Amino acid sequence: MLTIQTPEAVMFWVLAPVAVLAALGMLLVKKAVHSALLLAWVMITLAIFYIAQDALFLGIVQIVVYTGAVMMLFLFILMLVGVDASDSLTETIPGLRPIAITAAVGFGGLLVSLIGRATLGHGAVGLDSANGAGNVQALAKLLFSTYVWPFEVVSALLITAALGAMVLAHHQRTVARPTQREQAIARFRGDSLGSAAGLPNPGVFARHNAVDVPALLPDGSAAPNSISATLKARGDMLDSAQFELGEVDNTVTEEK
Amino acid sequence: MNPYNYLYVAGLLFTIGAIGVVIRRNAIVVFMCVELMLNAANLTLVTFARINGTLDGQVVAFFTMVVAACEVVVGLAIIVTIYRSRRSASVDDASLLKR
Numbered sequence: 001m002l003t004i005q006t007p008e009a010v011m012f013w014v015l016a017p018v019a020v021l022a023a024l025g026m027l028l029v030k031k032a033v034h035s036a037l038l039l040a041w042v043m044i045t046l047a048i049f050y051i052a053q054d055a056l057f058l059g060i061v062q063i064v065v066y067t068g069a070v071m072m073l074f075l076f077i078l079m080l081v082g083v084d085a086s087d088s089l090t091e092t093i094p095g096l097r098p099i100a101i102t103a104a105v106g107f108g109g110l111l112v113s114l115i116g117r118a119t120l121g122h123g124a125v126g127l128d129s130a131n132g133a134g135n136v137q138a139l140a141k142l143l144f145s146t147y148v149w150p151f152e153v154v155s156a157l158l159i160t161a162a163l164g165a166m167v168l169a170h171h172q173r174t175v176a177r178p179t180q181r182e183q184a185i186a187r188f189r190g191d192s193l194g195s196a197a198g199l200p201n202p203g204v205f206a207r208h209n210a211v212d213v214p215a216l217l218p219d220g221s222a223a224p225n226s227i228s229a230t231l232k233a234r235g236d237m238l239d240s241a242q243f244e245l246g247e248v249d250n251t252v253t254e255e256k
Numbered sequence: 257m258n259p260y261n262y263l264y265v266a267g268l269l270f271t272i273g274a275i276g277v278v279i280r281r282n283a284i285v286v287f288m289c290v291e292l293m294l295n296a297a298n299l300t301l302v303t304f305a306r307i308n309g310t311l312d313g314q315v316v317a318f319f320t321m322v323v324a325a326c327e328v329v330v331g332l333a334i335i336v337t338i339y340r341s342r343r344s345a346s347v348d349d350a351s352l353l354k355r
Binding site for chain 2: 001004008009011013016018019020023024026027034035036039042043049050053054055057058061062065066069070073074077078080081091092096097100101104105106107111112116120124127128129130131134138139142143147150151154157158161162164165168169171176179230
């Protein structure tokens with residue numbers, strides 16, 4: 001018969017609300033990167049739950065595979081795809097959000113009331129006897145005897161997935177790659193000669209040279225194309241007006 | 257407290273993930289919500305393994321993790337492919353078959 005000690009209960013009542021709040025935050029924050037960080041936190045909480053429930057191996061695998069590999073893959077793809085308009089939280093299909101939330105509340109209520117009413121016919125047993133010598137040893141015994149066939153099938157699935165990802169990510173050029181000479185010719189035949197020598201660097205000389213401030217052209221106007229397109233899309237571009245010099249003193253004083 | 261409380265948390269996390277799949281537009285966030293639902297199912301499996309006193313639930317949760325890893329690899333490759341051709345990671349933009 002399983003009795004739950006007080007430390008586990010305290011751990012549960014502290015971490016469970018935090019996990020649910022982090023999951024809710026995942027839906028509400030605007031930036032996908034913040035969603036990914038909150039999801040990583042939920043996954044770490046689940047790993048702690050696994051370890052508390054005598055699933056030591058799964059807890060470690062959860063941290064290594066999910067928070068380690070899967071979330072890093074998510075962040076990597078986020079960096080690759082960059083920031084775009086799909087981050088906005090505006091509703092594109094009218095009336096979708098109230099319907100979705102009503103349906104979800106109904107579904108959640110159904111789940112919770114079902115768990116509250118259902119009984120298994122026996123109390124919680126606990127894993128002390130099943131784990132025996134150790135969780136990893138007991139799992140290995142099960143994995144390589146009863147579940148050896150699913151284990152092999154899963155290995156085939158892994159190989160197929162790796163192949164599939166390679167096929168999907170493979171990109172065949174339909175036109176030849178432009179040579180350096182062609183690129184140089186295109187620059188000079190372009191709309192203006194302004195970019196022929198390369199785009200200007202960001203920053204205002206001697207006053208502020210951060211990457212988010214547009215450079216000043218010789219006539220004093222700002223050059224917006226000196227800022228990286230990503231910063232511009234994110235709305236992180238600063239106004240260069242505050243860093244411009246005032247009236248320049250042209251008088252020459254003779255040094256005595 | 258009894259171990260059934262973990263099941264309530266799993267149910268809530270699953271529901272939150274389901275809302276996210278429906279209301280978010282960024283394909284990567286939608287995908288992360290699917291991962292949240294898979295994780296909630298795993299928590300249920302681990303909790304039932306403990307309640308029933310057998311390790312089968314943990315083995316199945318382990319298999320779920322492997323399948324989820326495969327799914328992430330292929331899913332993200334698909335998102336990158338769509339982004340490469342349509343320059344957008346929004347699930348609303350991939351509607352070419354509709355028109």
